Amino acid sequence: MSRTKRLLDLLQILRNHRFPVTGENLARELHISIRTLYRDIASLQEQGASIIGEPGLGYVLKPGFMLPPLMFSEEEIEALVLGSRWVAERADQHLGLAARQALQKIAAVLPADLRHLLDTTPLLAGPDPHSSDFDTALPLIRATIRSEHKLQLAYRDGQGKSSRRMVWPFALGYFEHVRILIAWCELRQEIRHFRTDRITSFEVYPLRYPKRRQALLKEWKMQEGITTDKF
Template structure:
């Protein structure tokens, strides 16, 4: 393992711990000696990392530190590029532009060798032949989710029946050929899923729904048996 990669791994380990972690534990996880660990800690501190603590007591990384030259490993870069390419091909215009802009910003802070990895990665996102339900309404739905606003929805089910309902949107699932709005439905008094291509019309109300979206998301995950490491 290169020293640069080791420093990156050290930063990542410290980020996982909210409370001080001993030098011995850090050294064991990295597979290095305590002396090497102390040198690495000092190097990171010299580069601006706000690492509090000292040998024998433990170390903790205060929030907010970024280390641009060591921000991503090569595989992390590949994951970012692949994900951004998928979004750029399948997202609505605003989300696609945001994905491309994010890659440009990442490239701007990477050192030359990692920037070359970003530019030359051969992981590709296959084209979406259907381009189903990519419409101008998706940005407004995302805004309603971020701001926790109620939506009055006119929705057509699989049998062609149209209903009107007030919902509390808290997530938007992007599948290969369809987008699914996940929301608490006041009519059904439960969490329901709404395909965006079946939404006939909707209006975002300037009315905040009573629950926080993270609480609704947690409730949905528990209902669906989805662990946090999957989403």
């Protein structure tokens, strides 16, 4: 096992424990000596990992965001690049710009060899030929979801029938050629799916809806029989 892989594994083990883990247990799980473990702990701390503890008492990784340079494997780098490129090409302009900026921030803290891999990854994402003019409104839709406000929609269904709906938006699905707004519909008194390219106009209401967004999302997952974190 390479040292880089070992350090990544050590970080992951610490993330999996909420309470301090003794050095002996960590060394045993990694199949290394206790002396090597102490050196690895010191190296990660120097890289910015918030590991607290000392020999004889155990170690714990403090919660919170951190991005030490050794956090990503080669395949994780490729996944980040491909995902960012997909968002940049397939999402709206604002989200695409955010994806590019996030990737630049990651590149800034990577060591030279991994930064080279990020810059030269041959995984590409093509543009979406079915993008809609409504995509320019998606940043406002996302902001409304985050703030948990109601939306008044003018909507045209697949048969061309128009209606007006007051909805509680709580999720936005990005599929290959369509974007789906998932919301509780006050008219139908149930969770409904609305294709964004069929929304002819909308108005954000200053009134927050009575349920929390996460509660609605959980209800939708149960309704759809979703038992994983895929959505």
